[in-house]
Amino acid sequence: MGRITFPIGPQHPALKEPESFKITAEGERVVDADVRLGYNHRSIEAACQHRNYVRGQYLCERICGICSHIHCNTFARAVEELLDLEVPMRAKYIRTIVAELERIHSHLLWLGVAGHEVGFDTLFMYVWRDREIVQDLLELISGNRVNYGMATIGGAKMDLTPEIVSKCMEGCKLLLERTEYYKGVATTEGTFLKRVEGVGMLSQQQARELGAVGPTSRASNVPNDIRHDFPYDAYDQIQMEFEPITSDLCDVLGRTIVRVLETEQACRICLDLLPRLPEGDIQVRARPRVPEGETLVRCEAPRGELIYYMRSNGTDKPARVKVRTPSLANWPAALAMLDGAYVADVPITIASIDPCMACTDR
Amino acid sequence: MSEVAEKIMAQVREDYAGEILDATTMRRHELVFTVAPDQIVEFTEFVVQYGWWHLSTITGVDEGEEIAILYHLCGEEPPAATIRTAVPKAAARLQSITSVIPGATMYEREVHDLFGVQFEGHPRLDRLVLPDDWPEGVYPLRIEEIEKRAAKDKEEKEENG
Amino acid sequence: MPRFDLERFGILLQGSPRHADVLLCTGPITRQMRDRVIRIYEQCPEPKFVIAVGTCASSGRPFYGDGNYNVLGGVDKVIPVNMYIPGCPPRPDAITYGVLKLLASVDPKLEKLLHEFEQTIPGIEASVQLADSVEQAS
């Protein structure tokens, strides 16, 4: 068959966002893979230096189309650390609950897209129907399906009234049953298993060396979960048993199982925190001028470890905002998985690290 | 927290053969070790053995005449560590640490794109985020570029009112 | 998305631009994307339509301007746009309504279907703008 180099170009049905891969294949085997990022580079870090903190947070929330709350929350936490501002406990609880609901919505979205990548459209339709449950909850809480703007500098924007809390509890219980069903489907469906088992191998050694983060590294038995190692917001208040979910399968199936179990864990965390929502106000006034200083803030986005480095120079505009999103950390690992794979497996292998191209390019 | 950090910092100081310029903490939970640019690879190797094996990212900050490069590393539990070096803006050269941590390729390419720091020994130092038709030698996150753009924006604002 | 199924109007996602009639563009145009978008637009066979989905696709804000060096603006800076659907993000039923309104503006027989859809969600008419009504604005 000879060597064919073909682009999975910026516009391709497998990639929901523009990224261009140059795949060199011999027959059906991938020999070399290369990725060209930068199609979605909106220079957000440079723009943050021209805007004050409030407008900067509005912009940073729109870095990723799916996990917007985690960016907004981490930006707010970074500024609060610079201001040495103590956020009321109720606001921390609300932020954690919305973060976990967003993790459920992101993981269910990924499970549907993964089904679509291997041609299993029924799973795609079923999962996205059930995702509507958590979308309704998020809309109930914040009025928007994505980009909720729940975390402001100094606390949370909207309060959770008792009947919202009860609706969320119902929703989470329903989601628990559905995740049970998908756990069954993902591990027993014959043709789906044939397409995900032993595909996109990433050994534990490779995962540690290439700096993989999130479910991609946890599926290769590297237990790094920022919620557990560096607890923030209300993650240290969780009473139920809370361990990072790992699996030693090291392939796409392992990542699928880790994400489904994490959805279940997120539901349980919500059910654990919601009834114990402490009383008190949800916001503290923050001064617009931030004193001189620098800080590094970590958090666990649905795709992995998210870093915000912020440096302030006393004015109301940040001197430097550095955002390192989890998808950028997973790209070296993705390319390592690709060589030796089948051409037919390239889309599912790329999708298995749950890449968010908008996050990668910022 | 800080006495744990002090203890670790003291231990790192005397274990490490080379010379650490200064060790402080950033916001109580981050250790910052400042090292000269030419010792960066040895110190990274030492730090990885010591326990901070995961390189979170590499941040570039333009500080007037110097570009500060911060390597943020972390292990299984706090405190995390940051290695800080400063490189003169005129001759921004640095040894690449991809030999120690292969995962650093993309972070170094990004700092090269936005700040113009040359990383020797880097396998493939081409464009990561900037478009192909971006002029050579123009590094958007350097202070002078930012001022230029701020001025251009101001004119644009006056123009269309 | 079973609750928002466009296939009930017979609209399907097509893999290649050759098979497509309507181009849905989301997100602002960056310098790197500029010629790719033009090429995709030329690959679509006539008659073709372009829908800009979301505020950033319609105008490029909030990414455009204020120290931004890589965003050229909305989709209309590069290819002619027929329908703007503002919103960040626009609601799925606003997208469905936008696509339907565009089809109705082309084929009057669909007018009935459009009014039916408008009854289901009160106030949806305000959520989208046809391009010609935008011409006078910009």
Place this chain on the structure above:
Amino acid sequence: MEPGGELMSLFYILIFPGFAFLVAFGLFADFFDRKLVARLQNRQGPPWYQPLADMIKLLGKEDIITDHADRGIVNLVPLFGLASVAAAFLYVPLWSAEWPFAFTGDLIVILYLLTIPAFVLVLLGWYSPNPFGSLGTGRVITQLFGYEVPFALALLTPAIVAQSWQVTDLLRFQLMDTWFIAVVPVAFFVAVAALVGKLERIPFDTPHAETEIVEGPMTEYTGRKLALLKMMFQTEMVVGSALIAVIFLGGPYFPGLTTALAGTLAGPVVGFVVVLVKTLLMIFLLSLIKALFARLRIEQMVNWCLVWLTIPILLQILIILVLGAV
């Protein structure tokens, strides 16, 4: 054929069981399939006139021919494919065992005509400039080896049992004896699975897997050519389903009904309706398969076909020969 016969056979070929009816039934089958799959995925699915609307729209679209492609061949080949499928449909007896076009060996002609669409895709893929076309062509050929042999063997097994290559003889055999699905069930299963491969439907639709190689060989074709290609696939589905319905499920015969209406004029009409129902039943089966499975990789598909299709059908033939000989 008496003199009036030419007009009659012309009517047969062009209008009733011929081209026009086939295209209409193809459009309805496509709607039936899309609606069913949508319903299985609890979606609402397209309106009934959607495939017809798509065809009319496609005929009106701009017809782009890439300079890489040879103008003559690319325009001619889709017509060729559609014509071969329509010709195959002529030899499928729709309402009774006395079929004007039947002759000994028409089963072989049908099998031969049904493989031409695969080569249509190969030629189209060869002339499309982008790499997805050549990759798709490679996969079409590889997949051909997977399903072609089992499909032919599966359809020839009843012929061996009934000792005749004529479809109408098979029908007569089924009238006296039981349906072939009872006699050779393995052949029925193998025929359906191979038909799924021939029609390139999920789980064997790797040649035009949307998320991997966009549309495979058909990526570069628009307007009239795309309309003809889609029509070819739809009609091929109808012909394949009708063929299996006639050979394995007893065609126009229904246990109680046929003996009662044997002589009267109503017999052929009822027989025709029974064949339609059985064909729709087959299309329902194909849609069910499409909704239940994920897409296999090309080498998995070929391995699966070898293990689960070729070997069982050979065993089945062996069993029949042994039983027949006894």
